[in-house]
Each structure stands twice: as structure tokens, then as C-alpha cells.
Amino acid sequence: MPKVSSAPALEELRRDIESKRDPKKLCIALCSGTACVASGCQSVSDAFEQELDKQGLKGEIDFKRTGCHGFCERGPLVVIYPEEVCYTNVKAEDAQEIVKATKEKKTVERLLYVDPVTGKKIAREPDIPFYKNQQRFVFGPNRWIDPRSIEDYLFIGGYAALSKALFEMGPDKVLAEINKADLRGRGGGGFPAGKKWEETRNAPGEIKYVIVNCDEGDPGAYMDRSLMEGNPHSVLEGLIIGGFTIGSHQGFIYVRQEYPVACSNIEWAIKQAEEYGLLGNNILGSGFDFHVKVHRGAGAFVSGESSALMAAIEGKVGEPKLKYIHTAISGIKDRPSNLNNVETWANVPLIINKGSDWFRSIGSEGSKGTKIFSLVGKVNNTGLVEVPMGMTLRQIIYDIGGGIPGGKKFKGVQTGGPSGGIIPEQFLDTPIDFDELTKLGSMVGSGGMVIMDEDTCMVDTARYFIDFCCEESCGKCIPCREGLRVLREILTDITQGKGSEKDIETIEEVAQVMADASLCALGKTAASPVLTTLKYFGDEYEAHIKEKRCPAKVCSNLINYYIDPDKCEACMICMRNCPGEAIQGGKGIVHWIDQEKCTKCGMCYQLCPTKFSAIVKLSGEPVPAPVPGKAVARKKGG
Amino acid sequence: METSVSLEIDGKKVKAKEGATILQAAKAANIDIPTLCEHEKLAPYGACRICSVEVEKKGRSQVVVACGYPVEEGIKVKTRSPKIDKIRKVIIELIAPVLSNEGMGTIKTLASEYKADVSRFIPKFKATPTRCILCGKCVRYCSEVVFRNAIGFVGRGTGRRVVFFPDRAYAYCATCQQCFGVCPTGKIGSQTTGDVFSGFSIDDFISGKMS
Numbered sequence: 001m002p003k004v005s006s007a008p009a010l011e012e013l014r015r016d017i018e019s020k021r022d023p024k025k026l027c028i029a030l031c032s033g034t035a036c037v038a039s040g041c042q043s044v045s046d047a048f049e050q051e052l053d054k055q056g057l058k059g060e061i062d063f064k065r066t067g068c069h070g071f072c073e074r075g076p077l078v079v080i081y082p083e084e085v086c087y088t089n090v091k092a093e094d095a096q097e098i099v100k101a102t103k104e105k106k107t108v109e110r111l112l113y114v115d116p117v118t119g120k121k122i123a124r125e126p127d128i129p130f131y132k133n134q135q136r137f138v139f140g141p142n143r144w145i146d147p148r149s150i151e152d153y154l155f156i157g158g159y160a161a162l163s164k165a166l167f168e169m170g171p172d173k174v175l176a177e178i179n180k181a182d183l184r185g186r187g188g189g190g191f192p193a194g195k196k197w198e199e200t201r202n203a204p205g206e207i208k209y210v211i212v213n214c215d216e217g218d219p220g221a222y223m224d225r226s227l228m229e230g231n232p233h234s235v236l237e238g239l240i241i242g243g244f245t246i247g248s249h250q251g252f253i254y255v256r257q258e259y260p261v262a263c264s265n266i267e268w269a270i271k272q273a274e275e276y277g278l279l280g281n282n283i284l285g286s287g288f289d290f291h292v293k294v295h296r297g298a299g300a301f302v303s304g305e306s307s308a309l310m311a312a313i314e315g316k317v318g319e320p321k322l323k324y325i326h327t328a329i330s331g332i333k334d335r336p337s338n339l340n341n342v343e344t345w346a347n348v349p350l351i352i353n354k355g356s357d358w359f360r361s362i363g364s365e366g367s368k369g370t371k372i373f374s375l376v377g378k379v380n381n382t383g384l385v386e387v388p389m390g391m392t393l394r395q396i397i398y399d400i401g402g403g404i405p406g407g408k409k410f411k412g413v414q415t416g417g418p419s420g421g422i423i424p425e426q427f428l429d430t431p432i433d434f435d436e437l438t439k440l441g442s443m444v445g446s447g448g449m450v451i452m453d454e455d456t457c458m459v460d461t462a463r464y465f466i467d468f469c470c471e472e473s474c475g476k477c478i479p480c481r482e483g484l485r486v487l488r489e490i491l492t493d494i495t496q497g498k499g500s501e502k503d504i505e506t507i508e509e510v511a512q513v514m515a516d517a518s519l520c521a522l523g524k525t526a527a528s529p530v531l532t533t534l535k536y537f538g539d540e541y542e543a544h545i546k547e548k549r550c551p552a553k554v555c556s557n558l559i560n561y562y563i564d565p566d567k568c569e570a571c572m573i574c575m576r577n578c579p580g581e582a583i584q585g586g587k588g589i590v591h592w593i594d595q596e597k598c599t600k601c602g603m604c605y606q607l608c609p610t611k612f613s614a615i616v617k618l619s620g621e622p623v624p625a626p627v628p629g630k631a632v633a634r635k636k637g638g
Numbered sequence: 639m640e641t642s643v644s645l646e647i648d649g650k651k652v653k654a655k656e657g658a659t660i661l662q663a664a665k666a667a668n669i670d671i672p673t674l675c676e677h678e679k680l681a682p683y684g685a686c687r688i689c690s691v692e693v694e695k696k697g698r699s700q701v702v703v704a705c706g707y708p709v710e711e712g713i714k715v716k717t718r719s720p721k722i723d724k725i726r727k728v729i730i731e732l733i734a735p736v737l738s739n740e741g742m743g744t745i746k747t748l749a750s751e752y753k754a755d756v757s758r759f760i761p762k763f764k765a766t767p768t769r770c771i772l773c774g775k776c777v778r779y780c781s782e783v784v785f786r787n788a789i790g791f792v793g794r795g796t797g798r799r800v801v802f803f804p805d806r807a808y809a810y811c812a813t814c815q816q817c818f819g820v821c822p823t824g825k826i827g828s829q830t831t832g833d834v835f836s837g838f839s840i841d842d843f844i845s846g847k848m849s
Contacts (some may be wrong), residue, residue, distance in 0.1 A: 300794065302794075317791070324706060324707050324708060469795070470796045471794065473795040474794055474798070475791075475794055475797070476772075476774075476798075477685045477686070478685065478688075478729050478772075479728075479732070481772070481796060482736075482759075483728075485732075485762075485763070486759050486762050486763075489762040489764060493762075509724075510728060512724075513725050513729065516690070516701045516721065519685070519687070
């Protein structure tokens with residue numbers, strides 16, 4: 001491939017790619033995002049390849065493995081272009097039927113998505129409510145392209161923004177456009193990206209760096225991963241534009257090692273972009289030189305913090321540094337370094353292509369554009385969603401997410417990962433943007449959204465997040481390290497029924513000192529999950545402490561399993577499977593649990609057939625005395 | 639010529655060299671700010687946070703550490719305030735459980751100054767007291783002054799600890815021992831015969847018993 005050496009040459013190449021592609025040609029696209037891989041899409045992929053070969057359709061029907069489409073709950077997903085017919089939960093054995101039907105321009109009815117509300121089958125992907133209620137500008141292209149193909153990216157208009165920035169706009173106009181768009185950082189705090197760019201641009205020093213932060217590590221969040229895996233060129237294009245605007249000739253992409261596909265796809269993308277003359281020396285003949293290195297992170301959550309990430313890139317331990325000077329001015333090797341998150345960079349080409357007015361037309365007053373959220377937990381449609389800022393939690397959870405499974409009641413949503421908080425039901429109609437969530441004591445963070453239902457204990461959830469930070473804090477400063485240690489112990493005590501009323505005061509005092517005095521943002525925000533649960537679910541803490549009761553019946557020290565003698569059919573299932581041999585009784589004799597022996601593993605609760613549902617959890621109430629030797633009252637069929 | 643900066647510390651007008659830290663400026667003005675991880679020969683580290691002070695700048699107040707915050711024209715520094723005293727009190731209480739009695743020297747003095755209850759969190763401390771507050775003075779002294787890098791941190795979060803690197807420690811430590819003098823709790827000096835930070839003796843490291 002000879003290097004593309006000018007803007008017209010790039011457009012010519014694009015036309016050339018377009019001319020070789022027939023928009024009416026059938027294409028089977030298999031989602032190969034992380035979740036679909038986990039659901040077995042590799043075997044589905046093999047089956048499609050074989051089937052196309054077997055049916056002699058290799059020239060007639062294209063087959064493509066794309067990045068994540070987002071509807072992870074129903075993966076592996078297959079979409080047939082150009083009609084965009086979507087098949088869900090596809091298995092390898094379905095390949096033959098799909099290939100045959102595709103060739104005959106028919107649909108495989110049984111694999112279509114069924115709307116749970118109307119009961120009707122929906123054929124086209126964009127018509128599925130999960131997708132219909134989204135606005136997928138950043139994440140949407142994932143479903144069209146093979147992440148390993150730069151031609152796919154060029155086909156959908158890739159690198160046009162770079163060309164526009166280089167030849168039509170120049171650094172000043174690009175910066176003005178980003179500033180005007182009011183693009184706020186998608187990685188956490190929502191700091192205006194343009195301001196940050198400007199700071200680095202104006203900072204003294206010849207050598208400057210631009211960096212992509214892909215150290216996503218919040219429990220339940222995987223949007224940066226899916227973007228990096230599914231559309232690496234969009235991130236790269238944004239980064240090159242950023243480098244050009246800021247006056248940097250060296251970019252770094254920090255990707256955590258635990259994301260092997262993201263690492264290899266971005267490395268592949270860099271190689272391709274270099275081959276095409278879109279990266280390296282004299283990009284598109286503009287005279288602008290820009291090089292990119294991928295830094296594989298060693299898997300520390302704290303390395304997502306800017307100074308820690310830059311220390312890691314320098315080859316040091318990824319620990320936050322003591323600095324009262326922005327990394328934008330003094331970062332890697334004390335040189336001006338601009339760090340933005342994956343999603344922020346991916347927004348840049350969009351803004352350049354479509355203009356800041358377009359960008360500003362989407363979103364809320366203070367937060368423009370869209371945001372990708374990772375919708376997980378107790379929600380029907382688990383997956384990645386991209387919505388305009390300002391959409392309400394209710395719309396996201398119910399209209400897109402399809403509500404809570406099993407008819408359970410919504411209890412709270414955890415946003416922003418370990419630095420965020422848990423938002424209760426009363427705020428379901430709050431528009432989601434940077435400022436609104438901060439007001440509630442939480443944050444947008446990088447976009448994790450963990451839905452919790454009535455079976456979730458909030459004290460235990462807070463304990464989980466504190467435990468996470470105990471492992472993931474770097475341990476450098478006392479307030480964070482020792483504060484977390486103390487909070488973990490207090491919360492563990494409370495969940496075990498050993499809490500005292502003074503504990504709440506202690507938690508608040510320690511949390512305040514952590515927020516005021518910790519070295520970095522991890523420590524400053526680590527107590528948020530505790531503080532928000534205390535604020536919104538204070539009664540649960542009280543129940544644990546005063547009544548020794550866990551309202552959600554989760555904390556094993558505070559619950560007892562009990563077999564309702566009127567419901568037990570003496571089927572022996574629980575008895576045989578109890579690892580502690582705590583269940584007494586026998587065939588035809590009502591079972592009962594020896595509370596002394598019970599380890600509260602919950603096995604019996606899981607195994608008791610739903611038609612009996614004889615095992616109940618009790619908390620804060622005495623366990624009724626067993627009636628040993630009682631025969632089953634109702635004889636089946638008798 | 640060095641530029642000088644005027645600031646206010648606890649209501650007192652103070653002049654300091656540009657680039658100096660608040661701590662240096664305060665010291666020169668005989669204003670006492672407690673420190674644990676600070677050492678004049680070492681780069682500011684900011685781990686103990688005990689030197690936290692309030693800085694008022696353009697009408698906005700924030701908590702910063704005096705050992706690392708560079709002086710700025712016109713800032714007003716408060717080295718004592720209810721907020722600062724609370725921070726110091728809780729920090730002392732949080733760190734006290736890791737110290738055994740012998741290591742309490744400095745902390746005891748600070749505890750009485752800030753009315754900290756050193757036994758407050760002992761019931762919540764489930765690990766063995768290490769007598770090491772992880773201030774990193776030994777690690778940094780070894781690296782920044784002695785240039786040996788024979789000591790370092792391993793682990794993360796609550797599992798962080800200081801270890802000797804066997805090959806280097808074997809080569810240098812017996813004759814050097816400069817870190818003994820910088821340890822605020824006396825932990826490292828007491829280790830010449832007994833157990834080292836992680837519970838293994840330096841001989842174990844050297845003989846390879848500790849993997």
C-alpha cells in the first residue's frame with residue numbers, strides 16, 4: 001500500500017473503496033465483542049465460515065466479525081446487512097439455517113428478538129427497543145466495521161476529520177471547535193477537554209505528549225474496552241487530531257493488559273494507519289509528524305489516576321505523585337501531557353466532521369453530546385448503551401434496559417464505580433449528566449451503571465466497594481490506606497451484626513478526613529459508596545446495627561434459613577445436598593434445619609423446587625422451633 | 639537574582655524564595671508544622687498527610703500538604719484550624735494501631751497535641767502491628783541519597799509493605815545502614831537481628847529462604 005500523501009488522495013482512496021463495494025451485497029455480521037466471545041461466538045464464527053464454504057456462497061455473501069453491538073444480554077448477535085435483520089442468542093448449529101435463509105432473502109423467525117411487552121417479533125436491529133431509544137454516534141459504527149480493517153473505517157468516513165483538521169482548519173480552529181462544542185472529559189470528573197488541551201498547548205516546552213487513558217477498571221464497566229476493541233481507529237484519529245492541535249508529536253495509548261483484544265486491535269490499527277500514511281512522519285503530506293506508542297498497563301486500578309498513569313508510562317510504579325501542578329503542564333518526564341479517556345478521544349472526529357453546533361444540539365444544558373453507559377446488574381437488557389446526556393435514569397433502566405428481572409423492585413443504581421455512589425428510587429427521574437449526578441453525591445465516572453434490586457443489601461454493597469479499594473488503592477498515603485482499612489472493618493462488623501451506634505459517626509469522620517486529606521482522587525472519593533448509602537439507605541444501617549437484621553436478607557450472619565413445615569414435601573433434595581449435613585428429617589418426614597450446624601451457604605434455598613418454595617430466609621425474627629418426625633401432611637395424588 | 643514571594647502563614651507576613659514549599663517557608667518563620675514522611679534531603683513525597691494545612695487563594699480555601707505545595711504570592715495559609723486539627727487527629731488515630739509501644743515516640747507527642755485517642759482503632763485493626771507507617775523514608779533515602787535502591791515497596795493498598803531486595807541488600811546493607819537514622823519509628827534499626835518488615839529476617843532474604 002503506497003502512502004496516501006494528500007487530502008485529495010485520501011478521498012480518491014475512499015471512492016476507490018466505495019466503488020469496490022456493493023451496498024446491496026449480503027453480509028453476515030457477527031458481533032465479536034467481549035460479551036459475545038464469552039457467550040461462545042468463536043464457535044459460531046467457525047460454523048459460519050464452514051457453512052458459507054459448504055454452500056458455495058463465499059463470493060455471494062460476505063462474512064464479517066465486528067466489534068461490540070451493545071446488546072450483550074442476547075449475544076452472540078448476528079446482523080444481516082443490508083436489511084439489518086438481527087438474530088439473538090445465535091449458536092453454531094444455527095449457522096446453516098441462517099446462511100440458507102440469507103441467500104433466499106428469508107428470515108429465521110425463531111431467532112428474532114421478541115418484544116417482551118407486545119410479544120411481537122422484531123426483525124430489524126434498529127427497531128428493537130433496546131437500540132431504538134439510544135443515540136449511537138460514537139458506539140454505533142462498531143456494528144458496521146471489522147476492527148481490523150482500516151478500509152472498513154475509511155468506508156464509513158474515517159480519517160476525514162483528520163484531513164479536515166490538517167488542511168482546512170489548522171490547530172486554532174480545531175481548538176475553538178472543541179471548546180465551542182463544550183466537550184467534557186468522559187473519564188470521570190467531566191473536565192472540559194478543550195480547556196485541558198489549551199493548557200497543554202500553551203504550556204512552555206518543545207516536547208508535549210497526548211495520551212489515551214484506557215485503564216478502565218470500575219466493577220461492571222466495559223465501554224472503553226468495547227470501543228477500543230470495536231473501533232480503534234476512531235480513538236486513534238481523535239488522538240492524532242489532538243496531537244496536531246496541541247502541538248504534540250508523540251502519543252501514548254495506555255491500555256490495561258487485561259484487555260488483550262483492545263491491546264492487539266489498537267496496535268493493529270496503528271500499524272495500518274502508518275502504512276496508509278495517516279500516522280508517522282508527514283501525515284497525508286501535511287508536514288505534521290505524529291507517532292503513537294501503546295503502553296500495556298500492569299493492571300492497577302489506581303493507574304487510571306493521571307499522575308499514576310504517567311508514572312507508569314515513564315516505567316515507574318503506577319502510583320500517584322505529589323504535585324500541585326497540572327499534568328497538562330508537567331506530566332510525563334515533567335513535560336506538558338494531555339490525558340483524555342478513550343470515549344473523549346472518540347468524540348473528537350465526530351465534532352470535527354459534524355461541527356460543534358451539531359454536538360451542542362445533543363445533551364443537556366451543562367453536558368453536551370452522548371455518553372456510553374455500561375448497563376449491568378439486575379436489569380433485563382444488560383449491555384452497552386449510548387444516550388444523549390440528560391436522559392433520565394428511568395428511561396435508561398426501563399425503556400432501554402427493559403426493567404428489573406423477575407418482577408423485583410428497583411432499589412438503587414450504582415454509578416461511577418468505586419468513586420461514585422448509589423442513587424435510590426426517588427431520583428429515577430433525574431436527568432443524567434455530570435452536574436446532576438454530582439449533586440446526588442455520585443458521579444458519571446466513566447459510565448458504569450450497576451442496577452440493584454430489592455435483594456441487594458446496601459451495607460454489604462458499600463462493604464464490597466470499600467473492599468475493592470482496599471485492594472486497589474496504591475497504599476501510599478495514610479488517610480486512604482488506613483482509612484479504608486478501618487472502614488472495611490467497621491462495615492464488616494455491621495454486616496455481621498457486630499456494629500454499634502457509634503460506628504456511623506466514626507464512618508462519617510474517617511470518610512471526611514479521607515476526602516479532605518488523601519493524596520489523589522481515589523482516596524478522596526473512595527468513601528462515596530458508603531456516604532451515599534448512609535444518606536439514602538440509612539434505615540438499612542440502623543436495622544443491621546440496632547435490630548441485628550438485614551432487610552434484604554443478604555448478610556449471612558444476620559439471617560437464618562427455615563423450612564416451612566406446611567410447604568415441605570420431604571423430597572430430600574435439600575437434605576442430600578446440604579454440605580453441612582444440617583438438614584434433618586427423612587423420606588416422607590418433613591425436613592428441618594439444625595440451626596447449630598447450618599453454615600448459611602444457601603444451597604437448600606437455591607435447590608428447593610420452586611413449586612414448593614418451602615425454604616425461607618428469616619432475619620431479625622426468631623426461628624420457629626422444628627417439629628421433628630412430622631410426616632408430610634399432603635400425600636401427592638392422594 | 640532569586641524572586642521572593644510574600645504570603646501569610648497564621649496571620650504572619652512571611653517572605654519565601656520562589657519554588658520553596660509552604661513547609662520551608664513556615665520553618666524559616668519559626669512556625670511549626672508536624673511531619674512524618676518529610677526529610678530535608680528527600681524530594682517531597684506527601685504520604686503521611688500530617689502536614690496538611692489550609693490554603694486560601696482567590697477567596698477559595700483548600701487542604702494541601704505543606705511539604706509539597708509551592709509558595710504563591712498572596713496566599714493565606716492556616717496551619718491550625720478545626721478542620722486541620724481533625725485531619726491530624728484522625729491520621730494519628732489511624733496510624734497508631736500499626737505501631738507497637740516502642741515505635742510510638744513521635745506519635746505520642748502528636749497525639750497529646752491533637753487530642754487523639756491512639757487506642758481508638760486498635761479493635762478494628764486485625765493485622766499484626768508492623769511498627770512501620772510506610773512513610774518510605776528508608777526507601778527514598780536509599781534511592782535518592784545513597785543511590786543503592788536496596789529497599790523498596792511491594793504490594794498495594796492495605797497489603798503494601800517495605801522489603802529489602804535480597805541481591806542488593808546483601809551487597810550493601812550490612813555496611814551502609816544509613817536508613818536506620820531516618821526511620822521515624824525506629825523500626826528499621828531494630829531489624830538488624832530480628833524480623834524484617836514482612837516478617838522474614840534479612841538473613842532469610844540473603845540465603846534465599848524467602849521466595
